[in-house]
Amino acid sequence: xxxxxxxxxxxxxxxxxxxxxxxxxxxxxxxxxxxxxxxxxxxxxxxxxxxxxxxxxxxxxxxxxxxxxxxxxxxxxxxxxxxxxxxxxxxxxxxxxxxxxxx
Numbered sequence: 001x002x003x004x005x006x007x008x009x010x011x012x013x014x015x016x017x018x019x020x021x022x023x024x025x026x027x028x029x030x031x032x033x034x035x036x037x038x039x040x041x042x043x044x045x046x047x048x049x050x051x052x053x054x055x056x057x058x059x060x061x062x063x064x065x066x067x068x069x070x071x072x073x074x075x076x077x078x079x080x081x082x083x084x085x086x087x088x089x090x091x092x093x094x095x096x097x098x099x100x101x102x103x
Contacts, residue, residue: 003030007055007068009076038065040084042092047084066092 004011010031016024032053039046041064062068069085070092077085 005052006078
């Protein structure tokens with residue numbers, strides 16, 4: 001199992017443990033990964049994904065898993081989710097909403 005978030009692409013970082021005597025030993029900072037079940041209302045499917053806590057919060061902020069997938073960049077997604085996004089965009093075309101303010 002890889003230590004990578006399927007939604008955001010977060011991977012482990014490298015660093016040092018630093019002692020009081022300033023001795024440095026190598027260590028890894030692992031992302032906070034969890035197995036989460038997401039449901040897609042448009043495709044009528046549910047998926048079990050390995051996602052970081054930040055990824056779960058991003059999906060919650062967008063409102064639904066489908067809205068998140070429509071707006072996220074492909075470079076961060078896992079290959080499995082890239083296929084799902086492609087099927088989602090075929091079923092429901094992407095429309096950009098204008099956010100310009102009129103005075």
